[in-house]
Amino acid sequence: MPDIFYVLMICCISVLMSSSVIKRKNNFDKLKLEEKIDRYLPLKKYRVLKQIHLENDDDYFIMDYIILSTYGIFILNVKKYGGTLDGFENEKNWLKISNRNKQNISNPIYENHLTEKRIRKILGSYNKLPVHSIVIFTNDEVDFSHIETNKDLIYEKDLTNVIEKYKKDQYLKEEELSLLYEKLNEIKKL
Incomplete structure (x- = not known):
């Protein structure tokens, strides 16, 4: 009987230790994108602008992040889309299919293109x-494999x-x- 008690106790301790490791990993994965950016991009080589209001011809929009670096400029467009995305890089809208519902959504690559044009001016x-145009999906369940592009669509x-690949x-x-x-x-303050 005492052997069973020790075996159960060892199992419980093992489960608690492994769940602690999993919790730490999940907590790390759940760090907000902003915290990740601040944590991994050294100020010496990178400067981050957040929530930039831009106008381009007749369009007015807000870009999530523009990261300036010694390696170039990164335009980050963050999306919380779920479901399956379908469309082409140069189209203004994409199709989002979720639970058999279809919805037209704004193409984030196109939005980044407008941002790039404005920044270049x-x-x-x-x-x-x-x-470097990067579209970041915060929902790991989104399927963007149907989008044909050479731009970075990432989780x-x-x-x-x-x-790192641009360094x-x-x-x-x-x-x-x-x-x-x-x-x-300065344009952020306008």
Whole structure:
């Protein structure tokens, strides 16, 4: 009888320890995107602008994040879509299919394209910097495999890996990065 007690106690301790590890992993996975960005992108090489209000011709929109770096500019468009997405990179709208319901939604790649056009106008002499368009889906259940594009459509957990792949060439010095940040930060205040 005491052997069974010890076996049960060891099993319980083992389960508690493994659930603690799982909780820590889940807590790490649940860090808000903003916290991930602040945590993984060193201020020396990256500057983050959040909730940028932009106008482009007749369009007015808010971009979630613009990350300026010595490696170029990252436009991050964060979506909470679920279901299956279908469409093409250059279309203004996509089709979202969820629980047999179909809905037209705004194409986030198109939104990023408008943002890029507006930023290039503002950048002046820096308008030749590479701009990396990234659409981030916070819902791991979304299926975007039907979208044909060479742009980055990713799940939130993949953001740091995608940014890492662009760390090949350095286009700006740190001083230039600071000046560019100040210039773009001004449009945020408008």
